[in-house]
Amino acid sequence: MITVSSLQAAAQRRIIADCFARTGLTLEQLWLRYFALGGDVSEADLAAYLRGVLPLPRIQRDMVAHAVNERLDELSGAQRVPYSREVGEDSRPRGLLAALVGLLDGAQRVSPERLPAIVAAAGRALDLELTVYLADYEQRQLFPLNGESASGRVALPIETSTAGRAYRHVGTELTEEPSGPRLWATLLDGDERMGVLEIEAVADADLHDPALRTRCQWIASLSGHLIAAAMRYGDGLDMTRRRRRRGPTAELLWQNLPPSTAATGDFVVAGGVEPAYDVRGATFDYALSETTAWLAIFDAGRDTVSSGLAVSAALAAYRSARREGQDLRGQESAVDKALSAQFGDGTTVRGTLAEVDLTEGTLRHLEAGGEPPLVLGTGHEPATVDSARRPPFGDGGPRRIETARLRAGDLLALHTEGLTRARAAVGERFALADSLDAVAEHVPPEIVRRVLDAAKSHCRSGFTGDAGLLIARWPGPR
Structure with a gap:
């Protein structure tokens, strides 16, 4: 033949x-x-x-x-x-490959504002109409990015909309509408939620097809990564996410934060700060490796003009020591020396440094004037690892390194004093342990969102101190 x-x-x-x-x-x-x-x-x-x-x-x-x-x-x-x-052969990529190649090629040297159009063009290779929505910094609403497909679209509430449900559960949601089915997929940069992708079928595309929905998730993940990368060299997309003005201190602290969520097969970590547009003295950090997770949270208060600079200095000193391979003692010493050298006036920063051995779940932590870590897990009551107060960073020692053992599935929470001291109008403090326990079945980034939102509602956004929260979950040994 x-x-x-x-x-x-x-x-x-x-x-x-x-x-x-x-x-x-x-x-x-x-x-x-x-x-x-x-x-x-x-x-x-x-x-x-x-x-x-x-x-x-x-x-x-x-x-x-x-x-x-x-x-x-x-x-x-x-x-x-x-x-x-x-010879008689069209070598151009088609289908999913064409969509992915179109995204990668189109995003090369393009201004951030052009990305919605690049994403929409990639969707056409799969007979789909795509619209990008980004979450605001308080994670209350999803806002459509400017573009042809965004015409006539409005912001969607994260708590009550189908799009918001996809965002909350980090997955896809399908709805049946008079104009046809509509799919919502979470935009991800690694494990960090950026927003959602609205997907409508064109021509014969079938959104009920599980294989097509999987392709849509891949497109959403790549789109989220490209959007996050573009935000580092332009402001056009970031302006969609921010709904209020940020002061210089809040801008500095936000720029120094790591991604709000990160994960490996052995560990998941997520963090957040409030008030989102007026944070003045709280920050957090982390680093993940094959064998170890390092966590830190710092709080310099909101009452002095130097709070933002002090907490930024503590963060920078901690990162430098950690990246040089220093252990908890070396990190502690670096933060103390940095505060003394740069301020020399008794400026202090409260905080906690921690490391988790991912092979056994051993937790080691050093607490310096701040709130002790909180551990929640199946079968036991929420408990603090250590309740003794230690001198804050910048005030010398001595400080003890405490050790505890995490169990598979345990939730570890590092937090600032501003979170547990958030008060309702009648003076009642925010019950952090109860709030964590109520949402513990969710993924860590959603736990952070829900807890900070609950604290904000509790004090009616009247935080007297910055509320910082860092949540981690250890699934157990491989």
């Missing part, structure tokens, strides 16, 4: 033979050029191929074609012989 591919190979051979006749090369000279390119058939077999007696594999045909083309370039500068992929 004669196949399309065999007809293409025959057409390519005829063109090679015709062009070879115009090169002025002998068969031996052509074979030497072909051999230098890595060809592995003999001169006799090459002659048989040119006569149409002996077929060659695709890669060998293309090397012969290239040898002929090199000679034609020397003579006229024109490439005359087609390669295998050019």
Whole structure:
């Protein structure tokens, strides 16, 4: 049976033979050029191929074609012989590959404001209409990014909308509407939630197809990564996320924060700060490796003009020591020295440093004037690891390193004093342990969102201190 591919190979051979006749090369000279390119058939077999007696594999045909083309370039500068992929074959990517390639190619050297159009163009390769929504910094609403597909669309509440449910559960949600089905997929940068992707079918695309929904999740993840990358070199997308002005101190602290969520197969961590647009003295940090998770939270209060600078200095000193391989004692010393050297006026920062051995779940932590860590898990009551107060950073020691053992699935919470001291109008403090226990079944970033939102509601956004929260979950040994 004669196949399309065999007809293409025959057409390519005829063109090679015709062009070879115009090169002025002998068969031996052509074979030497072909051999230098890595060809592995003999001169006799090459002659048989040119006569149409002996077929060659695709890669060998293309090397012969290239040898002929090199000679034609020397003579006229024109490439005359087609390669295998050019003979009756459209090599352009299609379907999912076309969508992913379109996203990657389109995002190269593009202004951030152009990304919604790039995402929409990628969707057309799958017969889909895509619209990007980003979450605001308080994680209350999802706002559509400007673009053709965003016309007429409005902000959607995270707590009550279908789009918000996809965001809260880090998955996809399908709704049936008069105009047809609509799919919502979470936009992710790694494990950090950026927003959601609204997906509508065009032509014959079937959003009920599980395979298509999986492709949509891939598109959403890649889109989220590209959006996060673009935010680092432009403000156009970030302006959609912020709904209020930030002062210089809040801007500095937000720029120094790590991604709000990160995960490996052995650990998940998420953090947040409130008030989101007026944080003045709280920050957090973390680092994950194959064997260890490092966590830190710092609080310099809100009452002095130097709070933001002090907590930033503590964070920078901690990161520097950690990245040099220093242990908890080395990190502690680095923060103390940095505060003394840069301020020298008794400026202090409260905080907690911790590390978790991911192979056994051993928790080591050093507390400096702040709130002790809180551990919650199945089968036991919430408990603090240590309740003794220690001197804050910048005030010298001594401080003890405490050790505890996490159990599989345990939730570890590091937090600032401003969270537990958030008060209702009647003076009642925010019950952090109860709030954590009520939402513990959720993924860590959703726990952080819900707890901070509950604290904000409890004190009616009247925080007297910055509320910082860092949540981690250890699933247990592999």
